[in-house]
Amino acid sequence: MIEIILMAHVLFGVGCPLATLWVFVDVLNASPKNLARIRRLSLAAAASMWVAFLIAGYWYVIFYKADKAVILKGPWPFAHNIFMETKEHLVILLLMLATYLPIAAAGNLTANRDARRVVLVVAALIIGLALTAEGSGAVIAMGVKMGLLAR
């Protein structure tokens, strides 16, 4: 059952960049018709990131110690020393960007080019950082696997 927590953080973590990508494309074609959807999706991206952050934080604080020990004794210690250490602090940045997205998307995007530019830049930063976090998560999981295989 504990592993469901781990998978849930990945699920919600992926939900954020997916919703953000939709926002990005919709903002490129912003009109009164899709303005409400842009705002709903930007809120969904933020909510998804907050849920992912809280679940991942719970896992990290309570359960990660055992994984960390396996990684550090295995052949891929960098999976913790570089990837996990970096990820656990980059996600704070990602959470703030995701929180900021609905704030930026609350402007009149159909009539304001500046507001659209801000949303597009923030969305691009979220997608880039989220993919980095997902990739780091894969390396960390592989670090655990390598550690277990080496036993």
Add this chain to the structure above:
Amino acid sequence: MKTRHLHPETPGLSKSTRSFGVALALASVLNGLLVVVKEKSPAVQSALQKLTGHHWITHSAIILALFFLVGWGLGRLNGGQGIRLTARQLLATLVTGVVLGGLIIVVFYLVGD
């Protein structure tokens, strides 16, 4: 035809977009600097640990509180109209802050730790 092209564009950004955008840039850089400080100073690491039971929880709480408080505070400047800056200035501040904050963390764990 896109409806927005039928109407004139209105320049400028909302108070919240400006205020929380600058707060985000600032909190991002401080997030990176706090990583370096706590990893290099066992006293800071220990203090963060004692406050909530885990250094990462305290770290996250400090940075998120800073983001919300600074964003709120900047929104109260200029008689409640918020911090004044153009879209170009906001984007430059935002991107510089986020990239710098991210780079501090990545470079620190790659070569500095």
